[in-house]
Amino acid sequence: MKNFEALGLSQPLLKGLAEMGFENPTEIQQQAIPILMQHDGDFIGLAQTGTGKTAAFGIPLLELMDTSSKDLQALILAPTRELAQQICGQLELMSKKMGKLNVVPVFGGANIMGQIKDLRRGAQVVVATPGRLMDLMKRKEISLNALKFLILDEADEMLNMGFREDIDYILSKTDVGRNIWLFSATMARDIKKIVDTYMVQPEEVKINREHIVNTNIEHKVVQLKASDKIEALRRYLDYDEEMFGVVFCRTKRDTQKVADELNNNGYSTEALHGDMSQAQRDAAMKRFRDKNLKLLIATDVAARGIDVDDITHVIHFALPDDPEFYTHRSGRTARAGKKGVSLALITKGDNRKLKFIASKLGITFEKAEIPALDAITSKRINRWSENLIKQKVNDKVEGDLLKEVLDHFDDISKEELVAKLLTREYNSIYKRNSITDLNDRREYKDSGDSRDRGGRRSHGKEEGMKTFFINLGRKDNMNKGALLGFVCDVTGLTGNDIGRIVLDGAHSFIDVKDEVANKMSKINGAERDGRELRANEHKGKVTSSRERSGRGRGRRDDRKPTSFKGRPSRPDSNSDDAPPRFKDRKTKPKGDSSGKREGKSNSNKKKGGKGRSKFFGTKWD
Numbered sequence: 001m002k003n004f005e006a007l008g009l010s011q012p013l014l015k016g017l018a019e020m021g022f023e024n025p026t027e028i029q030q031q032a033i034p035i036l037m038q039h040d041g042d043f044i045g046l047a048q049t050g051t052g053k054t055a056a057f058g059i060p061l062l063e064l065m066d067t068s069s070k071d072l073q074a075l076i077l078a079p080t081r082e083l084a085q086q087i088c089g090q091l092e093l094m095s096k097k098m099g100k101l102n103v104v105p106v107f108g109g110a111n112i113m114g115q116i117k118d119l120r121r122g123a124q125v126v127v128a129t130p131g132r133l134m135d136l137m138k139r140k141e142i143s144l145n146a147l148k149f150l151i152l153d154e155a156d157e158m159l160n161m162g163f164r165e166d167i168d169y170i171l172s173k174t175d176v177g178r179n180i181w182l183f184s185a186t187m188a189r190d191i192k193k194i195v196d197t198y199m200v201q202p203e204e205v206k207i208n209r210e211h212i213v214n215t216n217i218e219h220k221v222v223q224l225k226a227s228d229k230i231e232a233l234r235r236y237l238d239y240d241e242e243m244f245g246v247v248f249c250r251t252k253r254d255t256q257k258v259a260d261e262l263n264n265n266g267y268s269t270e271a272l273h274g275d276m277s278q279a280q281r282d283a284a285m286k287r288f289r290d291k292n293l294k295l296l297i298a299t300d301v302a303a304r305g306i307d308v309d310d311i312t313h314v315i316h317f318a319l320p321d322d323p324e325f326y327t328h329r330s331g332r333t334a335r336a337g338k339k340g341v342s343l344a345l346i347t348k349g350d351n352r353k354l355k356f357i358a359s360k361l362g363i364t365f366e367k368a369e370i371p372a373l374d375a376i377t378s379k380r381i382n383r384w385s386e387n388l389i390k391q392k393v394n395d396k397v398e399g400d401l402l403k404e405v406l407d408h409f410d411d412i413s414k415e416e417l418v419a420k421l422l423t424r425e426y427n428s429i430y431k432r433n434s435i436t437d438l439n440d441r442r443e444y445k446d447s448g449d450s451r452d453r454g455g456r457r458s459h460g461k462e463e464g465m466k467t468f469f470i471n472l473g474r475k476d477n478m479n480k481g482a483l484l485g486f487v488c489d490v491t492g493l494t495g496n497d498i499g500r501i502v503l504d505g506a507h508s509f510i511d512v513k514d515e516v517a518n519k520m521s522k523i524n525g526a527e528r529d530g531r532e533l534r535a536n537e538h539k540g541k542v543t544s545s546r547e548r549s550g551r552g553r554g555r556r557d558d559r560k561p562t563s564f565k566g567r568p569s570r571p572d573s574n575s576d577d578a579p580p581r582f583k584d585r586k587t588k589p590k591g592d593s594s595g596k597r598e599g600k601s602n603s604n605k606k607k608g609g610k611g612r613s614k615f616f617g618t619k620w621d
Helices: 011-019 027-038 053-064 081-094 112-120 130-138 155-160 164-173 189-198 226-239 252-264 278-289 323-330 348-361 373-390 400-408 414-431 480-491 514-523
Strands: 043-046 074-077 103-106 125-128 149-152 179-184 203-206 217-223 245-248 269-272 295-298 313-316 340-346 456-459 465-470 498-503 508-513 535-537 542-545
Touching: 011 053, 011 081, 027 043, 027 053, 027 203, 043 053, 053 081, 053 149, 053 179, 074 130, 081 103, 081 125, 081 278, 103 112, 103 130, 112 130, 125 130, 130 164, 149 164, 155 164, 155 179, 155 189, 164 189, 179 189, 217 348, 226 252, 226 313, 226 340, 226 373, 252 269, 252 295, 269 278, 313 323, 323 340, 323 348, 340 348, 373 414, 465 514, 480 498, 480 508, 480 514, 508 514, 514 535
Parallel strands: 043 179, 043 203, 074 125, 074 149, 103 125, 149 179, 217 340, 245 295, 245 313, 269 295, 313 340
Antiparallel strands: 456 542, 465 508, 465 535, 498 508
């Protein structure tokens, strides 16, 4: 592999790259930089996010710029403000040893008058989002007369976000004396139109398919219930103290919900989505870059341009529909030769989509496990013990204050004191986590083997809990939420003390943590609707009746001919005591075939509309 010196770069630029920690060029950099430095013309670079495209065009741009001229020489278009800010930051760092270079970012969501002032002071490079640039051009606040380089970064993403008309306008107004450098993940149809319309015999570099997915990324998958995903995030954060990552959600609402729930449980996270103001987005990104956040919860669009060092995990709270988006996401980690993890949280129904992504990208997903609470507890307690030993003693606690506290503990042994401290830490772990195994190990094709014969379902007992039988069930107008609330009200238990609830017709089973199981005795003798209740510990197998619906799996002849809501079934429609049907219409006697299909004969009658459904036509008859 070539190093940057072998690419023929100037010493000031090499020093700037060395200070940034750049050692060896990536594949796109190795191939693009020599061409861009020697070829006076248009260029196309096809490579995925995370492959180093910013340096691939930034390094030759800086070498070709005339830093003595104050004219605007380079215009870089990016799809989002975050990416625009990232490009500005990298250009400023790379050019640090080359003298003063005035790089101005312009994007929506910020005060346009402040950006106009920056442009009037002189800008040699402008990094812009298409909408704001077009606004400035129409205001005649930006001069493109001396423009030499027009760079489109993440061109496919700009088109996906609806900037086609803006890009056409900008390219049509900068049609003289400039080279176009276009960088994209794919050569989509719209990209091809731009190439054919505005570019002249461009040189092209395309990274091979095997280089698309970073080999330093471990691709892992966990199958679980959708309702357990946030607790799974909590467990990973509790287990891995070094976790520093981005969680991708499908919608802005999901993004905010996940961030709020984690924050309410004491975890340091922040949402990043399109409904936030620019000031809020900047503040969130600053906290993340400064590592004051453990997780940044983002949508795909908002996460464009996130270029933060040392991201250890990318977590897919919901899988993307497009494999290319999976690559964009996972490219946030394992940068600069480091290792990273891309973790997909899927439900059983996502397996088909996961296989599609794996097939398209040529990657293998390793099955992972959500950490069990016992493992989290062991790791947390060990860390707590080590940190306690390393804790330096403040000089101010010595003397009278220390003596006063020692007097308080005079009658307590060392073992008892440590046990009390340990109990406090132990309780804090269990307070915000259930002891349930969150891993869903069912295969995608459910064979139904988990069901016992006789129309009953078997439910496994949870570890570390006792199971109680309660004589309340669905017939008492109970659902799981109502039963949970009732039990908590009577016993004083909390939702964290209770695990699985299995609801049946006349009774239910409920799992309660061992250490508080004695509180269930408060239910015995309590009354509900004049009925005396009892709660007994249950040590056998827990089963519940299979609920039938109108589309039950049994034979039709086996089902009772009941009508809606338990009303008596309707007598034969031809009997004298048959009740009238909808709106007192009388049923037609047998043999009357008018308006009623008999075999295929009436379905083919088109004349006069007979045999035709009033609403759906013959297709649905």
